[in-house]
């Protein structure tokens with residue numbers, strides 16, 4: 001699958017991945033816009049918003065708690081594992097839109113969570129933040145300051161954590177290979193990252209069973225799933 005760019009890959013000094021929900025699909029975690037992107041009768045895209053949260057914090061919390069339970073029960077798939085293994089051969093940085101923590105659980109050590117994490121929680125008013133270790137006796141959970149707590153994730157219309165975003169831009173602008181896996185590239189600013197890499201002269205490779213709006217501008221667009229293609233990527237370095 002990576003034959004046409006194998007030499008460029010072997011010459012790579014730094015490999016940056018941009019990942020989306022598709023890389024966790026083979027771990028059984030639903031994507032947003034795929035056929036399994038809806039939850040109960042609600043469109044996930046309408047739940048991951050600050051308005052939905054303030055309109056019905058209990059419902060949004062139920063959705064996140066159901067997702068968190070599924071995610072904790074899921075396992076990293078061969079796609080996540082191959083990315084972690086690749087660190088033995090080259091410096092690897094993972095810029096992920098996912099909040100599921102799967103890259104870290106697979107063993108990736110440099111992961112930038114552009115949209116936050118489903119296992120951290122923060123207060124809607126004070127600066128309280130913490131890791132969620134057990135479930136909650138009531139939803140929505142209440143902060144010590146008396147205000148409701150929210151998932152520490154980036155909702156539509158909210159800005160990304162600036163420190164993480166600037167670090168991600170820096171990595172995208174200084175790599176010689178970028179591999180975009182499992183994302184529809186529908187959401188900004190994450191979908192700007194391939195352009196930063198190209199401006200630096202990097203080759204940009206896409207792994208997605210479906211075409212995306214950027215497929216035609218990729219150096220190579222591989223119509224395959226993450227769990228099938230990424231172990232194949234490893235073999236380029238193991239020869």
Ligand code: APR
Pocket residue numbers: 019020021022023025026031032033034037045097098115181182183184185186187207208209210212224225226227
């Ligand atoms: N392997 C690789 N790619 C896959 C697989 C797979 N097994 N299964 C599905 N895909 C692809 C789909 O073809 C699609 O292009 O993964 C992509 C998933 O796209 P989305 O559901 O739009 O998810 P994502 O791109 O991560 O969404 C970006 O939008 O909903 C918000 O904040 C949320 O982080 C999310 C952001």
